[in-house]
Amino acid sequence: xxxxxxxxxxxxxxxxxxxxxxxxxxxxxxxxxxxxxxxxxxxxxxxxxxxxxxxxxxxxxxxxxxxxxxxxxxxxxxxxxxxxxxxxxxxxxxxxxxxxxxxxxxxxxxxxxxxxxxxxxxxxxxxxxxxxxxxxxxxxxxxxxxxxxxxxxxxxxxxxxxxxxxxxxxxxxxxxxxxxxxxxxxxxxxxxxxxxxxxxxxxxxxxxxxxxxxxxxxxxxxxxxxxxxxxxxxxxxxxxxxxxxxxxxxxxxxxxxxxxxxxxxxxxxxx
Amino acid sequence: xxxxxxxxxxxxxxxxxxxxxxxxxxxxxxxxxxxxxxxxxxxxxxxxxxxxxxxxxxxxxxxxxxxxxxxxxxxxxxxxxxxxxxxxxxxxxxxxxxxxxxxxxxxxxxxxxxxxxxxxxxxxxxxxxxxxxxxxxxxxxxxxxxxxxxxxxxxxxxxxxxxxxxxxxxxxxxxxxxxxxxxxxxxxxxxxxxxxxxxxxxxxxxxxxxxxxxxxxxxxxxxxxxxxxxxxxxxxxxxxxxxxxxxxxxxxxxxxxxxxxxxxxxxxxxxxxxxxxxxxxxxxxxxxxxxxxxxxxxxxxxxxxxxxxxxxxxxxxxxxxxxxxxxxxxxxxxxxxxxxxxxxxxxxxxxxxxxxxxxxxxxxxxxxxxxxxxxxxxxxxxxxxxxxxxxxxxxxxxxxxxxxxxxxxxxxxxxxxxxxxxxxxxxxxxxxxxxxxxxxxxxxxxxxxxxxxxxxxxxxxxxxxxxxxxxxxxxxxxxxxxxxxxxxxxxxxxxxxxxxxxxxxxxxxxxxxxxxxxxxxxxxxxxxxxxxxxxxxxxxxxxxxxxxxxxxxxxxxxxxxxxxxxxxxxxxxxxxxxxxxxxxxxxxxxxxxxxxxxxxxxxxxxxxxxxxxxxxxxxxxxxxxxxxxxxxxxxxxxxxxxxxxxxxxxxxxxxxxxxxxxxxxxx
Numbered sequence: 001x002x003x004x005x006x007x008x009x010x011x012x013x014x015x016x017x018x019x020x021x022x023x024x025x026x027x028x029x030x031x032x033x034x035x036x037x038x039x040x041x042x043x044x045x046x047x048x049x050x051x052x053x054x055x056x057x058x059x060x061x062x063x064x065x066x067x068x069x070x071x072x073x074x075x076x077x078x079x080x081x082x083x084x085x086x087x088x089x090x091x092x093x094x095x096x097x098x099x100x101x102x103x104x105x106x107x108x109x110x111x112x113x114x115x116x117x118x119x120x121x122x123x124x125x126x127x128x129x130x131x132x133x134x135x136x137x138x139x140x141x142x143x144x145x146x147x148x149x150x151x152x153x154x155x156x157x158x159x160x161x162x163x164x165x166x167x168x169x170x171x172x173x174x175x176x177x178x179x180x181x182x183x184x185x186x187x188x189x190x191x192x193x194x195x196x197x198x199x200x201x202x203x204x205x206x207x208x209x210x211x212x213x214x215x216x217x218x219x220x221x222x223x224x225x226x227x228x229x230x231x232x233x234x235x236x237x238x239x240x241x242x243x244x245x246x247x248x249x250x251x252x253x254x255x256x257x258x259x260x261x262x263x264x265x266x267x268x269x270x271x
Numbered sequence: 272x273x274x275x276x277x278x279x280x281x282x283x284x285x286x287x288x289x290x291x292x293x294x295x296x297x298x299x300x301x302x303x304x305x306x307x308x309x310x311x312x313x314x315x316x317x318x319x320x321x322x323x324x325x326x327x328x329x330x331x332x333x334x335x336x337x338x339x340x341x342x343x344x345x346x347x348x349x350x351x352x353x354x355x356x357x358x359x360x361x362x363x364x365x366x367x368x369x370x371x372x373x374x375x376x377x378x379x380x381x382x383x384x385x386x387x388x389x390x391x392x393x394x395x396x397x398x399x400x401x402x403x404x405x406x407x408x409x410x411x412x413x414x415x416x417x418x419x420x421x422x423x424x425x426x427x428x429x430x431x432x433x434x435x436x437x438x439x440x441x442x443x444x445x446x447x448x449x450x451x452x453x454x455x456x457x458x459x460x461x462x463x464x465x466x467x468x469x470x471x472x473x474x475x476x477x478x479x480x481x482x483x484x485x486x487x488x489x490x491x492x493x494x495x496x497x498x499x500x501x502x503x504x505x506x507x508x509x510x511x512x513x514x515x516x517x518x519x520x521x522x523x524x525x526x527x528x529x530x531x532x533x534x535x536x537x538x539x540x541x542x543x544x545x546x547x548x549x550x551x552x553x554x555x556x557x558x559x560x561x562x563x564x565x566x567x568x569x570x571x572x573x574x575x576x577x578x579x580x581x582x583x584x585x586x587x588x589x590x591x592x593x594x595x596x597x598x599x600x601x602x603x604x605x606x607x608x609x610x611x612x613x614x615x616x617x618x619x620x621x622x623x624x625x626x627x628x629x630x631x632x633x634x635x636x637x638x639x640x641x642x643x644x645x646x647x648x649x650x651x652x653x654x655x656x657x658x659x660x661x662x663x664x665x666x667x668x669x670x671x672x673x674x675x676x677x678x679x680x681x682x683x684x685x686x687x688x689x690x691x692x693x694x695x696x697x698x699x700x701x702x703x704x705x706x707x708x709x710x711x712x713x714x715x716x717x718x719x720x721x722x723x724x725x726x727x728x729x730x731x732x733x734x735x736x737x738x739x740x741x742x743x744x745x746x747x748x749x750x751x752x753x754x755x756x757x758x759x760x761x762x763x764x765x766x767x768x769x770x771x772x773x774x775x776x777x778x779x780x781x782x783x784x785x786x787x788x789x790x791x792x793x794x795x796x797x798x799x800x801x802x803x804x805x806x807x808x809x810x811x812x813x814x815x816x817x818x819x820x821x822x823x824x825x826x827x828x829x830x831x832x833x834x835x836x837x838x839x840x841x842x843x844x845x846x847x848x849x850x851x852x853x854x855x856x857x858x859x860x861x862x863x864x865x866x867x868x869x870x871x872x873x874x875x876x877x878x879x880x881x882x883x884x885x886x887x888x889x890x891x892x893x894x895x896x897x898x899x900x901x902x903x904x905x906x907x908x909x910x911x912x913x914x915x916x917x918x919x920x921x922x923x924x925x926x927x928x929x930x931x932x933x934x935x936x937x938x
Contacts, residue, residue: 015378071289099498
């Protein structure tokens with residue numbers, strides 16, 4: 001237990017205290033206690049921002065599941081050249097600067113960028129498509145950043161599925177398709193949920209990618225917080241918005257912890 | 272494998288899909304690297320001519336150079352601090368009761384989940400009031416908290432997959448808790464800590480949201496500069512050079528780690544398959560018939576020469592070397608459940624005592640009490656004449672052989688066996704001699720430089736045995752050490768263990784649920800059930816004179832008859848009367864071993880008992896008969912001889928036995 005002293009102190013002083021200060025600040029501004037800041041948050045501007053952020057996070061999560069599941073299946077069950085390259089690519093991507101990736105997507109997606117040049121050259125389109133500085137760009141950028149987290153969480157969970165169960169399903173007369181949908185997929189659901197929770201909560205707080213690739217057309221709630229601090233200089237409002245977001249993300253995490261155990265996130269837990 | 276779920280077409284489709292996705296994943300990196308080598312300031316692909324302009328700029332331009340150095344410093348500071356704190360936290364978490372532990376763990380993971388913007392505003396408010404904005408320390412500490420989850424998660428995951436028994440093994444071999452962590456836990460955690468460090472470093476090196484809040488005007492980190500370049504400066508191409516360097520470093524690290532991980536694995540596979548091929552070609556390689564006893568004859572001299580308690584030649588051959596162990600009303604409870612219930616037992620020096628009992632009978636708890644991993648609730652535990660109840664395991668000098676051997680996977684055979692000597696500060700030359708001696712004792716001389724993963728089960732067993740005796744322990748405890756071996760190997764190892772124990776004069780307490788093993792090995796057997804000692808006796812007395820029905824049935828097979836004894840007659844509830852071997856009174860149980868049951872005309876004075884054969888089973892040297900009689904269901908065994916025909920199923924027989932050979936006990 002002596003081991004706990006240093007890390008717990010650091011966590012409390014540098015993590016719990018700042019968040020507690022935010023909570024305090026959200027109620028006690030310059031003129032004493034008020035819930036004015038929270039009242040402000042019910043204005044349509046903020047409600048729409050929050051709804052947009054939730055929708056964005058949800059869609060990105062869904063896309064990540066759909067795109068990531070087959071890849072995770074491949075990595076978990078079919079070792080070989082493609083699996084090795086895929087693992088390498090995913091790892092490098094995880095460590096690859098988010099800023100640089102965003103920058104790179106601009107180069108690829110902009111009006112006279114790589115993709116548009118190729119599309120026009122191939123004759124698929126006549127005029128360049130608007131792929132960046134709008135919501136499409138945000139989706140592409142966010143999926144690219146969050147996909148590795150989804151796959152890395154899924155793979156160990158898929159690996160943990162006992163092949164014996166599949167063999168027995170096949171021997172009992174279920175064809176491969178049925179075996180997948182009735183045995184493999186249900187068994188993999190905890191992994192899907194774990195990955196989704198991770199991706200969803202991360203997507204909720206995403207800043208860099210929507211701020212740059214959105215070109216002002218994909219404002220999320222965290223961008224509003226930044227404006228509240230730096231433009232409006234309304235710390236109380238910023239604190240209230242932060243607390244709301246904090247409650248949402250911690251809430252999701254607690255529900256998940258109750259239901260399944262947070263160990264599963266990142267696939268690092270016992271299997 | 273689950274590949275069955277995909278046909279060839281499906282598999283090909285999946286592969287194509289994965290290559291397509293691979294392009295999507297690597298596209299941003301793939302596009303930046305060539306651009307970083309091109310001189311144009313507009314983006315042309317592929318680049319026209321090779322140029323190092325942007326790399327040069329990174330070095331020459333003081334703004335970029337200083338920012339890069341600052342980011343490097345912050346990232347190193349934060350990730351080093353994070354691995355120190357994170358490893359501590361993960362180890363502490365692994366020792367915490369899981370009910371609170373999960374919430375504390377949640378706290379340590381939450382910096383990854385809570386949006387950076389929220390944490391950033393929090394830091395901003397606090398540090399602004401403390402006038403600490405723009406300082407290196409505040410940014411470094413803030414980043415430490417942010418990257419802590421990247422260390423805590425992989426390290427705790429590794430800890431849960433590690434066998435807790437390794438730490439126990441280290442303690443039983445004499446390593447203090449601190450030493451056990453430094454020598455066993457940390458080396459095994461090293462890969463996880465390294466992973467955590469790399470993730471932490473890259474995250475901190477790239478972090479811009481919190482940095483923007485904390486850095487004020489003075490502290491310009493690389494990500495801040497990049498952010499400015501992208502949002503304001505109109506795509507500064509120096510970014511491509513920075514990023515290319517980053518990608519190169521990341522790829523280099525991954526390739527290094529992969530090479531480092533694969534090399535020993537490959538080696539192990541090759542050597543492992545070669546040695547198992549050996550075994551197949553020469554099934555007797557585990558077995559060295561006849562050699563054991565002679566080898567052991569020469570070994571103890573060497574052993575004693577090195578023993579710390581006795582100087583060279585102090586102890587003569589045949590003299591005992593181990594110390595006695597006694598329990599005095601030893602009790603251990605787990606909540607309502609009493610695992611060990613007031614056990615009194617005295618193990619003589621040099622004696623081989625086996626604790627025998629079904630699972631849950633408390634035998635392993637008893638062993639762990641002696642080893643010191645479990646503290647008794649009451650009672651005394653003496654080693655020699657010293658009460659060791661309050662002495663920690665690593666100072667008890669008791670060798671323990673664990674069920675799954677608990678060999679340290681990160682050390683080779685020699686370092687494993689030398690471990691107890693190393694932690695006791697023995698001189699290297701002495702360690703070498705004693706390790707060689709111990710390995711010779713178990714016929715593993717040639718395996719000193721092997722990795723543990725390259726050994727077969729039987730070989731691992733021998734190494735574990737060598738490790739537990741190399742430091743001259745005062746007693747040796749074994750927890751079902753042979754359970755994982757196949758039958759033939761088990762019989763061999765039984766012989767070796769017995770020989771080793773005799774030649775070293777060791778006191779051994781051995782736990783098993785296999786009565787044959789108990790018979791083969793022990794001077795005395797202690798039968799346990801429900802945390803209570805049922806009987807402690809030599810195997811012979813245990814078989815011939817069981818104290819109660821449980822012992823009679825658990826140790827060998829028995830036909831038991833319950834009834835009321837009066838003089839030499841037992842009256843059964845159904846009215847039948849059976850002769851007793853000696854006078855007895857009150858409720859009693861008569862035990863008739865199956866081999867005593869005879870078919871055919873009864874001995875004189877034996878009541879007429881008719882029966883029918885309902886089943887016969889051939890079991891090698893004996894024939895087992897299941898009989899239905901007036902006394903109830905009976906089992907009889909007969910030696911198989913070539914002349915006697917075995918009775919047919921369904922045939923009527925008369926049974927009897929020689930009353931003097933049966934045994935009567937209290938009910």
